[in-house]
Amino acid sequence: MVLCPVIRKLLHKRVVLASASPRRQEILRQAGLRFEVVPSRFKETLPKASFPTPPAYAVETAKQKALEVARRMHQKDLRAPDVVIGADTIVAVGGLILEKPVDKQDAYSMLSRLSGKEHSVFTGVAIVHCCSRDGRLDTDVSEFYEETRVQFSELSEELLWEYIDSGEPMDKAGGYGIQALGGMLVEQVHGDFLNVVGFPLNRFCKKLAELYYPSGREDPRPAQSHQGRGGRAEDGGERTQAAGPEEAVSNRTGHSPPPFPTGLLELVDSFKASKALFTACKLKVFDLLKDGAPLKAVDVAGKLGTSACGTGRLLDACVALGFLQKTDRGYSNTETANLDHPWDLSARPESAGRDGADPPDGALGERAGPPNQASCAHSEETRLGLLRAMHSLAKLTARHVATAFDLSRFASACDLGGCTGALAHALAREYPRLRVTVFDLPEVLQHVAGFQPDGPRTEQVSFLPGDIFEDSLPEADLYVVSRILRDWPDGKVHELLSRVARACKPGEATASTSLLQNLIFV
Numbered sequence: 001m002v003l004c005p006v007i008r009k010l011l012h013k014r015v016v017l018a019s020a021s022p023r024r025q026e027i028l029r030q031a032g033l034r035f036e037v038v039p040s041r042f043k044e045t046l047p048k049a050s051f052p053t054p055p056a057y058a059v060e061t062a063k064q065k066a067l068e069v070a071r072r073m074h075q076k077d078l079r080a081p082d083v084v085i086g087a088d089t090i091v092a093v094g095g096l097i098l099e100k101p102v103d104k105q106d107a108y109s110m111l112s113r114l115s116g117k118e119h120s121v122f123t124g125v126a127i128v129h130c131c132s133r134d135g136r137l138d139t140d141v142s143e144f145y146e147e148t149r150v151q152f153s154e155l156s157e158e159l160l161w162e163y164i165d166s167g168e169p170m171d172k173a174g175g176y177g178i179q180a181l182g183g184m185l186v187e188q189v190h191g192d193f194l195n196v197v198g199f200p201l202n203r204f205c206k207k208l209a210e211l212y213y214p215s216g217r218e219d220p221r222p223a224q225s226h227q228g229r230g231g232r233a234e235d236g237g238e239r240t241q242a243a244g245p246e247e248a249v250s251n252r253t254g255h256s257p258p259p260f261p262t263g264l265l266e267l268v269d270s271f272k273a274s275k276a277l278f279t280a281c282k283l284k285v286f287d288l289l290k291d292g293a294p295l296k297a298v299d300v301a302g303k304l305g306t307s308a309c310g311t312g313r314l315l316d317a318c319v320a321l322g323f324l325q326k327t328d329r330g331y332s333n334t335e336t337a338n339l340d341h342p343w344d345l346s347a348r349p350e351s352a353g354r355d356g357a358d359p360p361d362g363a364l365g366e367r368a369g370p371p372n373q374a375s376c377a378h379s380e381e382t383r384l385g386l387l388r389a390m391h392s393l394a395k396l397t398a399r400h401v402a403t404a405f406d407l408s409r410f411a412s413a414c415d416l417g418g419c420t421g422a423l424a425h426a427l428a429r430e431y432p433r434l435r436v437t438v439f440d441l442p443e444v445l446q447h448v449a450g451f452q453p454d455g456p457r458t459e460q461v462s463f464l465p466g467d468i469f470e471d472s473l474p475e476a477d478l479y480v481v482s483r484i485l486r487d488w489p490d491g492k493v494h495e496l497l498s499r500v501a502r503a504c505k506p507g508e509a510t511a512s513t514s515l516l517q518n519l520i521f522v
């Protein structure tokens with residue numbers, strides 16, 4: 001099983017996670033899945049005694065959670081998502097099923113039951129493929145569960161109450177969170193750790209592989225639709241599928257169908273995703289939702305002066321992209337959306353300048369034709385926008401760049417075109433002995449005071465105005481050329497690197513970094 005292609009199978013589908021559990025959302029998001037979150041309203045009150053085993057209860061609950069969301073979405077829009085994923089995690093000890101504690105006393109009795117013993121954590125998962133046809137909803141449910149055995153230490157009363165008072169147990173099955181403080185209560189884990197946390201990712205990918213590559217081969221063609229076939233896979237059961245329509249034709253004619261254009265579709269998808277992001281940035285959706293209470297689509301639309309329907313679709317797209325989260329109370333920013341972002345740059349790709357497109361004349365101080373007053377004001381505004389964007393982008397990556405190399409042998413560095421000094425400060429923080437000179441155009445450096453690096457400013461960093469093509473490069477043991485080479489045609493790159501090579505003394509280095517490459521030329 002190759003994980004990425006399996007997850008990719010879902011990238012072109014509208015996927016909904018029917019769960020409010022932040023852990024599940026995080027696990028699936030980290031795996032690269034794009035989905036909306038619509039928490040299920042299914043009440044977890046199935047009669048436990050009527051199930052032959054604890055996992056049978058978890059699987060049924062997971063299925064009911066997913067089906068409730070599929071039905072609700074279908075009823076609301078007459079359009080169900082393609083796939084709804086539901087999950088339910090329970091702890092089983094001595095034949096008892098433990099779910100989330102209702103209060104502290106309940107948490108206490110659960111945890112004291114687990115103390116010094118081994119218990120099982122089961123997560124049931126249901127993958128529901130949906131299809132709305134003639135106003136009717138067809139569903140096809142695949143389900144499975146995973147078991148992980150967890151051995152607890154003996155817990156003293158004091159430890160128990162201290163843990164309960166931390167508040168951590170309350171929204172977690174069995175009253176503990178293995179991924180946080182609760183990890184201290186655990187002696188041994190046998191099985192999938194993520195299953196305990198709330199979602200068995202490994203088994204889920206295997207299940208997807210079973211569903212989408214039924215013959216066991218990772219076929220690059222699109223999987224046949226599972227929609228509306230009414231089939232049902234039991235845990236561990238093999239889902240055998242008849243050849244899809246394409247395969248049937250190819251068997252008859254002896255011609256293989258053309259290769260599936262995965263790359264092309266991904267490109268189209270990325271374009272759509274970027275468009276959604278840029279539009280949300282332009283409308284200042286993330287600014288609106290920052291730090292505030294969640295807002296419904298119609299309220300966002302009211303504040304932005306946009307249509308409720310279009311806004312709803314845009315917000316849902318942002319949820320799928322992981323920038324917003326959606327609950328019954330409305331939409332709110334995820335941590336990613338609250339980060340200090342290169343939004344300006346993304347919102348104005350047409351003026352991306354040094355970070356991709358051709359720079360607008362004079363945007364960052366490059367020589368342009370004789371300026372008039374209006375163009376000066378415009379280019380100043382453009383320059384500030386670009387500086388903000390580059391600063392945010394550099395801050396996101398600076399520490400990673402600074403630690404990608406061992407630069408401890410250098411005493412001085414010069415960051416050519418180092419802009420607001422975000423990378424220079426990160427270098428200074430990582431290498432307390434290193435003095436860093438940021439060398440950039442005077443019209444860029446005049447704005448430096450307005451940009452705060454991550455952490456305090458340091459005297460290790462200094463700024464020197466100059467033109468990397470015209471002026472002598474400051475002396476340094478190390479020249480850093482980060483995110484600037486790609487702005488220039490080959491001839492200019494050659495010229496710049498030759499200037500750097502001439503300025504270098506033997507044993508010195510140039511570190512050239514971009515988002516995609518980290519090279520050191522010695």
Ligand SMILES: Cc1cn([C@@H]2O[C@H](COP(=O)(O)OP(=O)(O)OP(=O)(O)O)[C@@H](O)[C@H]2O)c(=O)[nH]c1=O
Nearest residue numbers: 019020021023088089172173176177178196197198
């Ligand atoms: C044992 C354990 C459980 N959990 C959480 O316990 C909840 C189980 O409850 P659920 O009913 O399956 O899910 P929910 O949170 O009510 O969400 P929903 O899917 O909407 O029902 C889920 O959150 C899990 O992560 C942890 O975070 N860490 C652990 O070590």
